[in-house]
Amino acid sequence: MGATLYELKAAAGALLKGFAVTFRNLWRKPVTEHYPDAPVNFLPRYRGIHVLQRDENGLEKCVACFLCAAACPAQCIYIEADENTAANRISAGERYARIYNIDYSRCIFCGYCVESCPTDAITHGHGFELATYDVTALLYRKEKLLEPWPPQRTSAPV
Ligand code: SF4
């Protein structure tokens, strides 16, 4: 008998807690995005399509160390490195990424590449419109990932 009363009390308590949450949210402003009719409001740490960053002089921050590719659990980053020369300086380091591809048909947006990068060269932007019928269009090359130079006001890297 005592055990049944205890269970009834616990169930009533759980029900009341549930209804309290419901009623609290009844009066809150709904969080509804009206995409595509209105721009989406992203939280600052949203992990969208990557951006390859430049330094204040416009040089690419990527020094082709391959750490991001090594950290990627989906193995979707492909890099080919090349040497900087006095006549052709692309990054501030010894090497730069001549080729830097990300295959978004495999990327799981885990952020490991961003965390592993020693120069903050790769970050997540707020791009998210990846849907396509053509899987080859999901292979993003460096030219598409690289921050434009001179900088544009619309780019929003994290
Ligand atoms: S976000 Fe994750 S899966 Fe995507 S490229 Fe970076 S490490 Fe790889």
Ligand code: SF4
């Ligand atoms: S993006 Fe960063 S981690 Fe990846 S190769 Fe370039 S410098 Fe290294």
